[in-house]
Amino acid sequence: MKKLEEVFKRSGVPTYTFVEPVEYRSLLVSIRTPGRGTIVEGPSGIGKTTCVLQIINSLDGGDSILKLSGRNPDDYDLIAALPEMGDVGIVLIDDFHRLPDSIKFGIADFIKLLADTENAKSKVIIVGINKAGQSLISYAIDLTGRIDTIPFESNPEGKVEELIEKGQIALNISINIKTEIIRESQGSFHLAQMLCHETCVDAGILEESQERQILTSSIEVIRERVLSDLAKTFFEKAKLFATGPRLRREGRAPYFFLLHWLASGKEWSLNVRETVRQKPEHRGSVGQIVDKGFLSDHISKNTSLQDVIHYDPDTTELSVEDPKFVFYLRNLLWTKFCEKIGYKSVEFDSRYDYALSFAGADREIAGLLFEYLSARELSVFYDKNEQHRILAENVEDYLAPIYKSEASFVIILLGREYPKRIWTKFESDQFKERFGENAVIPIWFSDAPPGMFDGTTKFGGITLDVSLLKNHEIERIGDVLCRKIVEYKESNKTLVATA
Structure with a gap:
């Protein structure tokens, strides 16, 4: 009988759930080509090493493989000695980007020799992040044509x-x-x-x-349980990086912004110099910690940071090494995190463009609106799973902050049942003060028109005509909401920090 830990494995090579990534065939051909060097590069956690091991096992080489790691200093002497060891069989060097430059030079020359002699008894496979292939070629420019660089992207x-x-x-x-x-x-x-x-x-x-x-x-419950567990490991690491060597309340929080940019980007890495070029207002603060070596020193002096973040001062590439840390950062409530680590306030573009508040009777309308806005590539908070389970869990950690501050706007679907439900009362208590911030958009249902004492009528809203086709009404309302968010984003282009 299969056990959970054998099926959905949190570490190690999958037994029942191995999936061939898109790059599988190219990697297979490269690995079985005699003498030719193979470089596998890409973000952590997407299956690079697992795929390499699976291919080697399929080629009946699993028993003879020598696995070494740039993360383990005890392996450095053996890696450095590889060129002098004769026929070494299959050697996998994981986390290549972490090796000292002197060792990288030696490995580059060794791979060139193996390729020139088409050595069928030695094979070096390198796995790393941060453009490991480009990094290796920089040590031996004539490696071009002698190695295969297989870039692993995020899996579809x-x-x-x-x-x-x-x-x-x-x-x-x-x-x-x-x-x-x-x-x-x-x-x-x-x-x-x-x-x-x-x-x-x-x-x-x-x-x-x-x-x-x-x-x-419920995905909300699962996410919060995972995040609660991850916070035990990653909160202090995130805090250490974000505050820098010293928390300067008078400063512009350059380390804090770097972490936020890293978390909000599509990739799991960012080029710091390129990012600063795109955000010239941060050139004086972020640019300084790069140019003066402060960022590099901060990471190199803290081993706990090296477990999750890698920085290459030559390329200024900043990358996350642990996919769990990526997950933690991307689900972090940044306003609350800001307060916890010691800054008074840091303003951001919100985590969500819109948050939907509605009664269960209007779930169909909420779902259609969510689908329309999502198709237009907007970020929308929509509780489509069991709301009572979310309320029974830790509401403050993941529900209340969304309505209070983590969404640029709150959309309230004011159907007949909205004033009668406990959970809508809870939600409205969180965002009621945001009416004065022009951040709440009421949508009045035509079969539940607002009364003369309804305070929402003081603010601009939209009426949904329930007698018309739902899809047409959703398209009309959704189009208005899309134009609204475009205008808002154009007027909020920068991140501002005060301490």
Whole structure:
């Protein structure tokens, strides 16, 4: 009988849920080509090392592989000695970007020699982030043509879905929040495994089910449980990086902004110099800690930061090494985090463009509006899972802040049931003060018109005519909301920090 930890594995090579990434075939051909160097580069947690090991095992080389790591100083002497060891078989050097420059030079020359002699008894495979291939070529310019660089990008959603499907078959279950997990995973197999694992724990699925089980979990609850656990490890690391060597309340929080940019970007890394060029208002603060070596020193002097963040001072590439840290950062309530680490206030573009507040009777309208706005690439908070479960969990941590500050605007769907429900009362208590900030947009249903004492009529809103086709009304209202957010974003182009 298959156990949960064997199916949705949080570490190690997957047993039942291995999925061939898009790059699988190119990597297979490169690895089996005699003597030719192979470089696999890309973000952490997307399956680079797992894929390499799977291919080597398929080629009957799993028993002879020598696995070394740039993360382990105890391996440095052996890596440096590889060129003098004769036929070394298959050698996998993981975390290549962490090796000292002197060792990188030696490996570059060794790979060139193996390629020139087409040595069938030695093979060096390098795995790393931060453009490891480009970094290696910089040490030996004539490596071009002698190595294959296989760039791993974030996995497409279809591949993540394939992983989850394999796990569902193995455990004989159906995960009701599969779509949400795919979205939350952001292309990372590792994050998908972690979220599926926690979902099964939440549902009491600890091993293969005798009869097919349909789970009834809430993605909000799963996310918060995972984040609560991750916070124990990552809050202090995030705080240490964000405050820099010393918290300067009078300053412009350059380390804080770097962390925020890293969390909000599409990639798991950013080029600091390029980012500063795009944000010239931060040139004096962020540019200074780069040019004077303060950023490099801050990371090199704190081993706890090196576990999650890598910085290359030559390329100014700043990258996250642990996918769980990415997940933690991207779900962080930044206004609250700001206060916790010692800054009085830092203003951001909001986590969400819109947050929907509605009664359960109007869920269909809320869902249609969510789909329309999401299709227009807006960020919308929509509680489409069991709201009572969210309220029973830690509401303050993930629901109240969204309505208070984490959404640029709150949309309230004022149907007949809205004033009668406990949870809408709770939500409205969180955002009622934002009416004065011009941040609440009422949508009045035509079959529940506002009365003369309804305070929402003091503010601009939209009437939804329930007698017309829902899709037409959603398109009309959605178009107005899209134009509103465009205007808002154009007038809020910069991030401002005060301490």
